[in-house]
Amino acid sequence: MKMILGAIIIILFLLFVLYNVFAIIRVVVKWYFGDYLNKYLLIARLDPLYKKPLQKYLRYYKQLNPSDKVVFEKRVQKFINQKQFIARGMEKITDEMKALIAGAAIQLTFGHPSIYFTHFKRILVYPDSYYSEISQRYHKGEVNMGGLIVLSWKNFVEGYADNEDGRNLGLHEMAHALHLENAVTNEEYGFLDDDMLKVWTDLCFREIEKMKEGKSDFFRVYAITNSKEFFAVAVENFFERPGEFHDWNPKLYDTLIKMLNQDPLKLGRLG
Numbered sequence: 001m002k003m004i005l006g007a008i009i010i011i012l013f014l015l016f017v018l019y020n021v022f023a024i025i026r027v028v029v030k031w032y033f034g035d036y037l038n039k040y041l042l043i044a045r046l047d048p049l050y051k052k053p054l055q056k057y058l059r060y061y062k063q064l065n066p067s068d069k070v071v072f073e074k075r076v077q078k079f080i081n082q083k084q085f086i087a088r089g090m091e092k093i094t095d096e097m098k099a100l101i102a103g104a105a106i107q108l109t110f111g112h113p114s115i116y117f118t119h120f121k122r123i124l125v126y127p128d129s130y131y132s133e134i135s136q137r138y139h140k141g142e143v144n145m146g147g148l149i150v151l152s153w154k155n156f157v158e159g160y161a162d163n164e165d166g167r168n169l170g171l172h173e174m175a176h177a178l179h180l181e182n183a184v185t186n187e188e189y190g191f192l193d194d195d196m197l198k199v200w201t202d203l204c205f206r207e208i209e210k211m212k213e214g215k216s217d218f219f220r221v222y223a224i225t226n227s228k229e230f231f232a233v234a235v236e237n238f239f240e241r242p243g244e245f246h247d248w249n250p251k252l253y254d255t256l257i258k259m260l261n262q263d264p265l266k267l268g269r270l271g
């Protein structure tokens with residue numbers, strides 16, 4: 001009887017010790033790796049409601065290998081969970097809208113697994129071009145420092161209707177978001193390599209000059225507006241016409257590969 005009682009006490013004591021050891025490990029892991037886990041950990045699987053539009057419309061996603069597809073799906077879900085989608089001038093935001101808008105963001109950041117455009121919490125969607133009181137013009141989309149990404153759904157869809165014309169509003173606006181996110185002081189600050197950015201800026205202004213002199217017409221003329229628009233137009237062409245882009249200006253194309261850490265000609269992440 002005494003032995004049984006002794007064994008029970010020892011077992012209870014061991015369980016107590018084990019419980020506390022695990023509790024301490026949990027606290028330590030959270031303390032040291034909390035930020036890291038939060039950024040990279042992909043727990044939630046993609047809701048099937050969001051998966052269908054990706055399978056139907058997103059060529060980039062369809063071309064990924066099976067393991068990259070799973071990562072892409074989980075990142076889309078994480079992006080959707082983090083953002084507030086707001087309908088303007090229409091009844092509601094559909095699952096398809098959420099999936100494809102998140103898909104555009106994840107396509108662009110697929111080589112940067114911890115980037116979710118944290119600064120941009122809200123995504124406004126209009127049915128068509130919308131009038132801006134500030135610029136007094138109609139817009140198809142914009143990204144502002146207040147943390148808003150604004151899109152015209154009609155133009156967003158048109159961007160994906162033709163995958164090879166080098167025009168894609170979703171990727172264009174996400175490129176602006178990426179550029180700003182890199183510059184805003186937060187946990188995602190400075191994820192683009194400074195030296196690479198300098199190389200890019202140099203190439204960009206050289207190309208803008210050529211375009212102004214009529215010596216280059218691969219990008220549409222809107223790219224000469226400024227370096228930000230040049231980058232956004234370059235991103236559209238990078239994903240929609242990678243082969244032609246590479247043959248036209250390999251240095252510019254290769255610099256974009258290094259900045260985005262992915263090559264659409266090979267698809268998937270590098271390394």
Ligand SMILES: [Zn+2]
Nearest residue numbers: 172176229232
């Ligand atoms: Zn733009």
